[in-house]
Amino acid sequence: xxxxxxxxxxxxxxxxxxxxxxxxxxxxxxxxxxxxxxxxxxxxxxxxxxxxxxxxxxxxxxxxxxxxxxxxxxxxxxxxxxxxxxxxxxxxxxxxxxxxxxxxxxxxxxxxxxxxxxxxxxxxxxxxxxxxxxxxxxxxxxxxxxxxxxxxxxxxxxxxxxxxxxxxxxxxxxxxxxxxxxxxxxxxxxxxxxxxxxxxxxxxxxxxxxxxxxxxxxxxxxxxxxxxxxxxxxxxxxxxxxxxxxxxxxxxxxxxxxxxxxxxxxxxxxxxxxxxxxxxxxxxxxxxxxxxxxxxxxxxxxxxxxxxxxxxxxxxxxxxxxxxxxxxxxxxxxxxxxxxxxxxxxxxxxxxxxxxxxxxxxxxxxxxxxxxxxxxxxxxxxxxxxxxxxxxxxxxxxxxxxxxxxxxxxxxxxxxxxxxxxxxxxxxxxxxxxxxxxxxxxxxxxxxxxxxxxxxxxxxxxxxxxxxxxxxx
Ligand SMILES: Nc1nc2c(ncn2[C@@H]2O[C@H](COP(=O)(O)OP(=O)(O)OP(=O)(O)O)[C@@H](O)[C@H]2O)c(=O)[nH]1
Numbered sequence: 001x002x003x004x005x006x007x008x009x010x011x012x013x014x015x016x017x018x019x020x021x022x023x024x025x026x027x028x029x030x031x032x033x034x035x036x037x038x039x040x041x042x043x044x045x046x047x048x049x050x051x052x053x054x055x056x057x058x059x060x061x062x063x064x065x066x067x068x069x070x071x072x073x074x075x076x077x078x079x080x081x082x083x084x085x086x087x088x089x090x091x092x093x094x095x096x097x098x099x100x101x102x103x104x105x106x107x108x109x110x111x112x113x114x115x116x117x118x119x120x121x122x123x124x125x126x127x128x129x130x131x132x133x134x135x136x137x138x139x140x141x142x143x144x145x146x147x148x149x150x151x152x153x154x155x156x157x158x159x160x161x162x163x164x165x166x167x168x169x170x171x172x173x174x175x176x177x178x179x180x181x182x183x184x185x186x187x188x189x190x191x192x193x194x195x196x197x198x199x200x201x202x203x204x205x206x207x208x209x210x211x212x213x214x215x216x217x218x219x220x221x222x223x224x225x226x227x228x229x230x231x232x233x234x235x236x237x238x239x240x241x242x243x244x245x246x247x248x249x250x251x252x253x254x255x256x257x258x259x260x261x262x263x264x265x266x267x268x269x270x271x272x273x274x275x276x277x278x279x280x281x282x283x284x285x286x287x288x289x290x291x292x293x294x295x296x297x298x299x300x301x302x303x304x305x306x307x308x309x310x311x312x313x314x315x316x317x318x319x320x321x322x323x324x325x326x327x328x329x330x331x332x333x334x335x336x337x338x339x340x341x342x343x344x345x346x347x348x349x350x351x352x353x354x355x356x357x358x359x360x361x362x363x364x365x366x367x368x369x370x371x372x373x374x375x376x377x378x379x380x381x382x383x384x385x386x387x388x389x390x391x392x393x394x395x396x397x398x399x400x401x402x403x404x405x406x407x408x409x410x411x412x413x414x415x416x417x418x419x420x421x422x423x424x425x426x427x428x429x430x431x432x433x434x435x436x437x438x439x440x441x442x443x444x445x446x447x448x449x450x451x452x453x454x455x456x457x458x459x460x461x462x463x464x465x466x467x468x469x470x471x472x473x
Pocket of ligand 1: 320351352353354355356357359363364365366367368371392393394460464
């Protein structure tokens with residue numbers, strides 16, 4: 001290959017490498033970097049050995065990193081107290097396994113719990129079985145100061161004689177040395193420590209009602225991450241939970257430990273964990289299904305409301321003119337009057353003159369159009385609070401609240417004037433006859449309409465296009 005071509009190929013290869021490098025660093029930048037603090041001495045839950053995070057929490061960290069896409073990096077500390085201080089100061093973003101407590105909630109937001117374990121009481125071998133913390137009497141109880149138990153035991157058992165220690169190891173040695181009589185801690189870590197330190201004089205000797213519900217704690221300034229973690233927690237399978245649990249609980253048990261009680265604890269713990277995890281799965285599935293059903297119900301509810309509104313509109317309105325119909329007038333007039341605080345007023349019955357001729361001459365469709373035009377003139381002449389309805393065929397009723405006969409008469413004249421001025425072509429003119437009566441609180445509205453109707457009859461008899469008034473009242 002000539003030198004020039006070789007140089008071109010080389011340059012192209014260099015360009016390709018450059019672009020791949022850019023792409024890789026972009027992918028890395030997209031992966032959010034989070035630093036977590038851990039308890040360096042809480043095996044099998046978690047620990048730090050030669051700068052590496054290990055234990056149950058680390059197994060979960062790997063699954064969570066995969067599910068969330070976050071890059072989780074350990075910020076190394078020497079003690080759990082130091083980790084807590086780092087979280088409070090925001091030097092690390094989160095911690096992977098801890099119980100929720102009021103005090104911790106001040107600086108951490110918590111995910112759903114994802115690992116459950118019992119708390120147990122540890123004593124010397126010669127102490128009889130302890131039912132619960134309530135069975136302690138005045139025995140001295142050792143607790144690790146930075147653990148949640150140290151915070152909540154005084155709330156539930158204010159009389160317990162509590163002695164605080166910096167670490168579980170320190171507390172168990174104090175128990176071994178008879179400085180205290182009972183120690184309370186998490187089953188898994190206590191069990192592992194008894195084996196590792198050969199504390200053969202000590203035994204797990206009682207239950208505590210408060211179990212560990214271990215969650216991820218995220219510092220408040222990054223609490224928006226909780227949703228991502230919760231989604232990831234819900235996606236962890238029962239099998240993954242079981243694998244982790246078994247990997248870290250298959251530790252060898254020393255011969256001096258009481259096998260029966262220990263196995264009893266371990267099997268019970270396994271059952272509790274499986275039940276709790278299963279319950280979470282079922283409730284998550286059920287709540288998702290409920291959410292979907294609720295959303296569907298909301299849609300159906302909206303459709304029904306819409307349909308009801310349409311039905312109500314149709315049942316109260318005349319579909320040709322859009323005016324209220326006789327049904328509305330009959331069923332709602334009393335409510336309308338009460339709602340508008342009306343007790344007196346005028347009723348007008350209006351009937352188009354010789355409408356049959358319009359239909360006969362121009363057809364029913366043209367007749368319909370004229371009815372609509374007539375209705376819009378009616379609507380345009382009334383004021384807010386007045387009521388107009390199509391009473392039947394070419395007959396209409398108008399209610400003028402608080403109007404006296406003179407005012408009603410004036411309105412009727414104005415309306416006839418408006419009719420006269422309107423271009424109803426091809427009709428030359430369109431007129432209407434009107435009967436008026438007053439209504440008062442001492443008479444039903446139906447009776448007032450009846451009297452107005454009689455006046456309309458008179459108007460028709462007298463040649464139409466005129467107004468007749470019932471002035472007896
Ligand atoms: N186009 C149309 N015509 C209707 C409608 N409702 C009633 N009519 C017609 O209105 C006419 C009423 O006729 P009549 O009761 O004899 O009254 P008129 O012809 O107006 O005569 P007078 O009321 O005595 O002046 C009938 O031909 C009905 O068919 C409707 O919704 N559309």
